[in-house]
Amino acid sequence: MSEPVQAQEPLHAEEATDINPDVDIAPADIGVPVVPEGERLLEVDTVTLRFGGVVALNEVSFHINKGEILGLIGPNGAGKTTCFNVMTGVYQPTSGAVRYLGEPLGKRKKFEITKLGIARTFQNIRLFANMTALENVLVGVDAHHTTGVGSAMFRLPKHRREEAEGYERAMELLTFMGLERKADELARNLPYGDQRRLEIARALATSPQLLCLDEPAAGFNPAEKAKLMELIRTIRDQGYTVLLIEHDMKLVMGVTDRIVVLEFGRKIAEGSPAEIRDNPAVVAAYLGVDEDAS
Numbered sequence: 202m203s204e205p206v207q208a209q210e211p212l213h214a215e216e217a218t219d220i221n222p223d224v225d226i227a228p229a230d231i232g233v234p235v236v237p238e239g240e241r242l243l244e245v246d247t248v249t250l251r252f253g254g255v256v257a258l259n260e261v262s263f264h265i266n267k268g269e270i271l272g273l274i275g276p277n278g279a280g281k282t283t284c285f286n287v288m289t290g291v292y293q294p295t296s297g298a299v300r301y302l303g304e305p306l307g308k309r310k311k312f313e314i315t316k317l318g319i320a321r322t323f324q325n326i327r328l329f330a331n332m333t334a335l336e337n338v339l340v341g342v343d344a345h346h347t348t349g350v351g352s353a354m355f356r357l358p359k360h361r362r363e364e365a366e367g368y369e370r371a372m373e374l375l376t377f378m379g380l381e382r383k384a385d386e387l388a389r390n391l392p393y394g395d396q397r398r399l400e401i402a403r404a405l406a407t408s409p410q411l412l413c414l415d416e417p418a419a420g421f422n423p424a425e426k427a428k429l430m431e432l433i434r435t436i437r438d439q440g441y442t443v444l445l446i447e448h449d450m451k452l453v454m455g456v457t458d459r460i461v462v463l464e465f466g467r468k469i470a471e472g473s474p475a476e477i478r479d480n481p482a483v484v485a486a487y488l489g490v491d492e493d494a495s
């Protein structure tokens with residue numbers, strides 16, 4: 202397997218590919234309880250995380266309801282990515298807890314959290330550059346395969362069935378993203394915007410209940426940002442819950458149901474996009490600084 206390679210942002214972003222929103226990409230049953238719409242899916246409870254003298258997260262609490270699009274915003278260094286990292290098992294909180302499906306994540310490893318249904322993309326794209334688009338998505342599908350090396354070696358029926366279903370789901374995801382004709386292209390040869398969509402497809406392939414997107418619009422032009430908003434809404438409508446870190450205020454305000462604002466590791470506000478827009482602490486900390494920052 203090739204090593205993940207970080208893609209460079211383009212100097213001139215290309216026009217966005219059209220998605221096929223009617224392709225059914227609803228999450229498959231991965232054997233974890235499905236939270237009813239509107240109920241609490243994940244809770245960050247008084248989480249503090251210190252890196253030596255740096256308090257990256259300082260008693261941060263918020264929750265995510267099933268079926269919503271929650272924005273996590275704040276100036277550079279506010280603690281947004283660290284928050285993602287705590288929720289996906291990269292770091293353990295110094296104190297406090299993250300509860301998912303009512304249970305603390307505890308010391309679970311990244312792959313265990315993926316199996317529970319939390320998936321993420323990265324600020325800098327991390328695809329397997331020397332694998333095809335299809336193979337990249339199949340890596341996500343494989344996260345839930347139950348058959349082992351033995352049944353793969355002997356090509357037992359259950360393994361062949363899992364393989365066929367995995368291929369079908371991967372192709373559906375590529376078609377949904379408008380990438381079906383690029384299935385056999387190496388990830389590194391895809392245009393930047395396609396790589397970003399491919400990374401989301403790979404995350405969706407794990408059938409997450411919670412999809413965490415870390416600055417998915419980085420390097421996008423306005424047309425691509427508009428299409429990304431449509432994509433995020435469609436993903437939610439297909440049965441996913443979305444947590445979005447994004448610097449582009451127009452995108453965040455236009456696509457989220459609720460927003461949590463961090464500054465210097467603390468939560469300074471939480472509310473609807475309209476409430477956040479008018480919150481003086483937020484305006485002072487973030488919006489007032491550079492509303493067009495992206």
Ligand SMILES: Nc1ncnc2c1ncn2[C@@H]1O[C@H](COP(=O)(O)OP(=O)(O)OP(=O)(O)O)[C@@H](O)[C@H]1O
Nearest residue numbers: 252255256257275276277278279280281282283284
């Ligand atoms: N592994 C680490 N070791 C030490 N300090 C870290 C580490 N990761 C993050 N930090 C520090 O924690 C704080 C929060 O960083 P984080 O990357 O979470 O912020 P952010 O809101 O995601 O910023 P940006 O918008 O620039 O991505 C910063 O002061 C950062 O320097």
